[in-house]
Amino acid sequence: MTPTDFLPLLLVSGLFALLWDSRRDHQQVRAVVALVPALLVLPYLAWRVTDTLVVPDAQGTLAQVWVWLVAGVELLAFVEMGTFLLIMSRINQRSAQVDALGSSNAMGTPHVDVFIPTYNEPLEVLEKTILGASAIDYPAKTVWVLDDGRRDWLRTYCAQKGVRYLTRPDNRHAKAGNLNHALGHASGAFVCVFDADFVPSRAFIRRTLGLFTDPTVGIVQTPQHFYNKDPIQTNLGLMQEYPDEQRLFFDQMAASRDAWDASFCCGSCSIMRREAIDAAGGIPTESITEDLLTTLVMLRKGYRTVYLNERLSMGLAAESIEGFFVQRERWCRGAIQSLFLPWGPLGPGLTPMQRILFFPTSWLTQYFVRLFLLLIPLAYLLLGLMPLQFTHTSDLVFYQLPLMLGLFLSTRWLVGSHHAPLVSVPASVFASFRLAPTVLASLIKPFGKPFRVTPKGSLSVQGRKVDLVTLSVILLTLVLTLLGLIINVIPELAVVPFNEFFPIAVFWSGLNVFVLALAALLCIEGRRLRSEERFVLNEPAVLKLAGQTHGCVLVDASVDGFHLHLTSPLPTALSAGDVVSLQVQDVGEVALHIVRSAGQRLSGRFVLEPEQRDDLIRKLFSGDYSNQVMQVQTLPMLLRRLWTTAMH
Template identity: 55%
Template sequence: MVQYLVALAPTFLVAAFFLIFVQGWSRYQTWARTVTCAIVFAVAVRYLWWRLTDTVLPYPDDGLDFYWVWFLYGIELLAFFDITLFLIIMSRYVDRSAQADALASDFFRRPRQELPTVDVFIPTYNEPLDVLERTIIGALGLHYPGEKLKVYVLDDQRRDWLRRFCEEKGAIHVTRPDNAHAKAGNMNNGLTVSDGEFVAVFDADFVAHRNFLRRTLPFFTDPSIGIVQTPQHFFNRDPVQINLGLERSWPDEQRLFFDEMAASRDAWDISFCCGSCSITRRAALEAIGGFPTESITEDLLTTLTMLNKGYKTRYLNERLSIGLAAENLKGYFVQRQRWCQGGIQTLFVHNGPLRGPGLSLFQRIMFLPVSWLVQYFVRLAILIVPAMYFWTGYPPLFFTEAGDLVSHQLPVLVAYFLLMHWITPTRYLPVVSSAVGAFSTFRML
């Protein structure tokens, strides 16, 4: 009994730290985040050192199982690297709402004729009228002087009925002879027929709130700001929520990124454009030659290319639009495959994190698609370890005793789960989030 209490002591210490100290701290304070993330990092390092010295190095070199043990330790190191980047990002936080209030007070005090001109781009391909109508009407209804605002519907399917609808509502219908470079090419064509000082982009299934421009435009008072991104919220449930029957207890999958991670990235000056629900300085777009076409995720590459030129992206974490989430599993996977492929593509382009000029070492590391490259291999390894053991007898490690495992592995799990519960309340459920990750693993690999 005493032996097991000693083994559980590190876990009790971790739990006590969170329950006595962390639960009383504000998760919006950077110092509190930094201390908490550092403790979790230290617990993880302790575990990895024990894994190496007690469960890997002692394993005898007597067959394929020796390489299997080392392979799994390498997988754990990859997971540790991914989690370390996550802890670094989440160790800071910034809320730009108060700054938006202060900037807006001065920005909109100027005479109406001195306000900048804004073009709203709505790129579309095959969306039906009942989807497009909301988006177009919402853009036309933005709270901004009418003579300073133009709405461009960029139609890559060249539909006559959409042209007539735009003429009726007062939007500008734009087509081009081909669909070269997909969405990026469509928006670049829009740049050639428009001249607004700023360009706001809304996907065809997103509706802007009336105050979108009044909250975002003032940030451009700083000439170094190239893009202001806002979160994407959805009025329908995604297919994972529906299939698991968790519509009320688990938010849509993207809330962890948009509500938590994006604001933390902004605190580090590594926020990036997510395409829809953003607004961009035209001068910055002209400086980079328009929207980049080298990657299918032109939004991420736009951010990187602007960083090459010294521009920054700001993130305003306010609900300023609402749209449609993927409505079925096919759309869910198409969307995530696009993000994954686009992230990996940035490794091979001249303006990406590896070769792009003007990026600091920190920015290069933080824009590497580490999560896309690592998470699915890690999850696959987790899934096949039990099968490998029962089929071949190959153990995942040199086993010492249960007390050692409890003493070193359990504190890591408890520390990570308690951190996520504190830093991202309601956005992360351990079992459900792991199930969703496993569900995506084979398709994404």
């Protein structure tokens, strides 16, 4: 190799060094960052086509077919990555627009119906959503609980809380049918939809309604934030070190899609113009993802979906491996179903850019690409099949490494601290083993599989479980990769010669072993220590004991438990089992059952009256508090936590 072989690497590194501290909402800089990999891929593809796709006749037909197959999968990966970079090359934030509109004042106070569709969620989940919806700070609203479970206890609960209860004789068309049935009874000018496990903030309607001053807006979608940890965080032990798996989409990609006028309804945490729903003929029932299809139908009727990137609700992320895949399989199948419907991205009435951005490219490609990246070094080490007609290491340095570096740095810059390959790649591999068959099944038979509700609350996690099927396939792939490495370091057993490509294959295999090991961890349910999620409060409170008051700080709290810190020692130390009272902001005086006392720190359980429990739920879940991890911690911290999880 010569120094000039490293010139593209140095140029890419230098360019990103200059741009790295630029503002991420600067549209021109975003376009340049997204364009860099597109420019680098051109010489790379020229080199691949001219120098690496034809193998010598002596290697046989299988070797030639394999090289072409690898090239085809590589092309799919570039299509997926290109679509992602195209989306991310712009971004749109609407908070300033909402501020300028004066929120709902621009619309007056039209009547708003708040729909809470439910099927089998337990009260511990539903009560938070119902109480939160009732607490929305907007006078002209009606809260409807749409019960497809036809439960008498829920009817009674709704009557007690002063909200409307509605059911129907059958569950035809699942959630879409439930919403359509409710539309026949409601008459508001706007309709909010919250899944049974999503709690709206008090400001939800006032922050979203002003955007409807634009008569072309049919839906305002807001991000989905979560107050619990998802299976990726829990199973890898990264509850405080890594954001939930959906933060990349809702915090970054959805805002970027909005800049392309390609936002779509995500079902929950949205508000719709009733006029637009009626123009669409109601909520579409042809797909199990009625939300995406609603956006596509409304687009043909002249109504857009826009995205307001503000935390205006909190909900439950999938709490188990089973729930995670029930949810993802439904999204995947629904996106693919849209290809077979006249209202989908291939049907008439969309612009070329809308077709590109609504086409389910990622669902169709990502899982097969991830699995193929595991297969390539295996095919080389065990069968001697080269992924390309290898020329020289200097060509990889000149053509491939700059492209890989450009893709990594551009992605890292565009998504900021919401993503780390150390976690996202194993998570993607873990999902690929389960979702790749779903993609194939959906392409072969897109319709006919019934709608499945994501299990939540007490219906979700019953102890620590293991996804044995996925774990078995991952471990088999891991063992085969290790076997390929071991065989080829023993001269008498080696399948491939020790040439320039061998160290690359060893490095690639080593990465795959690491990724597969983490993917295996994801198959084992992590421990969930509390039945209710804690929120950090750090607000002043007053402890009452024996007729005297004592200042303290309520450090954190859940619906049933607390942790507080006394500002000074008590005259008489408390012990486990003691009952005292605490004055809590927005709740009042509540009884405390002490479970643990250590110096000036007290922990225990709330002893609440029903009205106090309702007030505490409204306080914790109506928008003022959050326990989310908003950015990725440092690489050493992630590695330490992953090592600790693996060893336990």
